[in-house]
Amino acid sequence: MSGHDNGPRSRSVLPFEAVPAAVGGLRRVARGQLEQWGLPALVEEVELAVSELAANVIKHVGSGVAATLVLEMSGDRLRIELHDKSFHVPVLNSAACDDECGRGLHLLAGMAVDWGTLLTATGKAVWCELSVDPELRRREVRRAEAALAEYRRDSVSQDPLTTCGTRIFEESATGLIADLLHWVAARGGDPDGLLDRAQMHFEAEARPEGMGEAA
Structure with missing residues (x-):
């Protein structure tokens, strides 16, 4: 257990x-539980953490x-x-190629004050702790954004045919897109609109040089 102050607990x-x-x-x-506890400011980070933990x-x-x-x-x-019911404990290694570790742990490590895993009688628990203090939370968000940026750099810098293989590379890219869409939605953005604009940019850049829009 961490060494922070032990006050009244809500569970x-x-x-x-x-x-x-x-x-x-x-x-x-x-989200509903945080509203009951009077912690609406933590909703974005908690939703992201819950999504990643469940997806893993x-x-x-x-x-x-x-x-x-x-x-x-x-x-x-x-x-x-x-x-969960598995005794296999995940290990935080390279986000680019470690298919068993994945982006979720890197996000948790980036956004949480503390995180870890523990074995239970029936399996294991992966956990993270978020601070209620606004200044510490701003630092956590900046670390999470940096973790996403580092994950993106590592993913695109690898040669998928000589390292992870095409399948793992595509899974990493899909996971990164999902993370970014969660990030946009949590901040009130429009993930569908973002996808549409990204598709338009992709089609425009993929169009052979010299070819314009059809008349």
């Missing part, structure tokens, strides 16, 4: 089936497995735990 426990369709519901429950369970433990989301407010920190 929410939500068992769920780890399938993609459940992730949106987890975000809604987390689905990808690395298995779709449809039983899992549990735990939110606990104590002192000046909010703790998020994702429990």
Whole structure:
């Protein structure tokens, strides 16, 4: 356990089936719980953390497995735990090529005051703690943005045919796009509009030189 001040605790426990369709519901429950606790300022970071933790369970433990989301407010920190039935503990290595680690842990390490994993009687829990203090939270957001930028640089700098392989490279790119869309949506942006504009830019840049719009 971390050494922060132990004050009154508020705790929410939500068992769920780890399938993609459940992730949106987890975000809604987390948002509602934070509103009840008077912590609306933490919603964006918590939704992102919950999404990443749940996605890692689905990808690395298995779709449809039983899992549990735990939110606990104590002192000046909010703790998020994702429990699953696997005893395999993830390791934070290179974000570019480590298909077993993935972008989720790098995001957690970048945005959280503290994070880690612990073994339980039935599996493990991956957890992170976010600060309630506004200044510390601003630092966490900057670290998360830096983690996303570093992940993007590492991903595009690798040769997919000689390192991770085309499949893993495409999964990394897809994961990065999903992260950015979550980031935009959490800040009130329009992810669908962003995708449309990106597609337009891609088509314009991919068009052979000298070819304009059809008359």
